[in-house]
Amino acid sequence: VKKLLKESQKNQHIKDKMVGGLASLISVPEKYEIAVETALGNAVQNIVTFDENNAKDLISYLKTNQFGRATFLPITMMKPRSVAQEDQKALHMGGCFGIASELISYPKNIENVVSNLLGSTIIVDNLDTAIYISNHTKLSYKIVTLDGDVINPQGSMTGGSRKNEAVNLISRDREIKTLISEIEKMHNLVKQKSENIVSLTKKHEQLKLVMNNLLNTQSTLQVDYATETERLATFENSLKEVLEEKTQLELQRKTLAEKIDILTQQLSSIDELENSAMQNKTTANKAISER
Secondary structure (H helix, E strand, O other): OHHHHHHHOOOHHHHOOEEEEHHHHOEOOHHHHHHHHHHHHHHHHOEEEOOHHHHHHHHHHHHHHOOOOOOEEEOOOOOOOOOOHHHHHHHHOOOEEEEHHHOOEOOHHHHHHHHHHHOOEEEEOOHHHHHHHHHHOOOOOEEEEOOOOEEOHHHOEEOOOOOOOOOOHHHHHHHHHHHHHHHHHHHHHHHHHHHHHHHHHHHHHHHHHHHHHHHHHHHHHHHHHHHHHHHHHHHHHHHHHHHHHHHHHHHHHHHHHHHHHHHHHHHHHHHHHHHHHHHHHHHHHHHHHHO
16 A cells, blocks of 8 residues: 555556545544544555546556555445434434544545445444443444444444554544644744844844944034034134123223323313413403503
């Protein structure tokens, strides 16, 4: 089986003749994995084909290439099985989960195959429930517990411990799908982080450009500031000189004002002297005239 499945990956002619390995075509809830795989037995490794001619060609291919033997499940030849209507009430008993084919999911095109293999298999919680339902359905169906114990039609029972190393194809397939999903999530996460890194790198470059512009502006402003500071210092020095000159001029003005006051007083005294002299002259002339 492994050789044939491996060959189908590189040989399109072989791939076109098969739907796939049964284990890879069905999806089983983890709770029912042991029960479903026990119910299927070796059939879990069987290969589903589209019809009996495909199966015949693949058997011929195995013989020609000495690839061993395999069991094929042609969709067109598989007859559906079911639980009879009069036994349906047993499905509602406590501890019964239902018909195995209805507890799993699969592609619509292999419904006949799944129904043939699991349509008359009932899954229950434990062996006590299995015995109870088996007796009420007249030993007509295969009944499997969650632990993998089985009551077969006609009454034979199979059970016991399971080897830890036993290969569980269904759970392994689920784990592979889970891992693929996790890898895909990680891939998407890495892709998202990579896009974020690219975006942040662009923003970083933009910020560097803005920072450089700000630094250049800062340098220009520092030069302008130094220039204006120097101009201000020059202006303050000039203002100081002007103020000093103003103070000197104020002193000079005050001194001149004092001199003007003195001169004014002197002129006033001179005017008084002149007036007195004029009066004396007039008096003198008058005295001379009277003589």
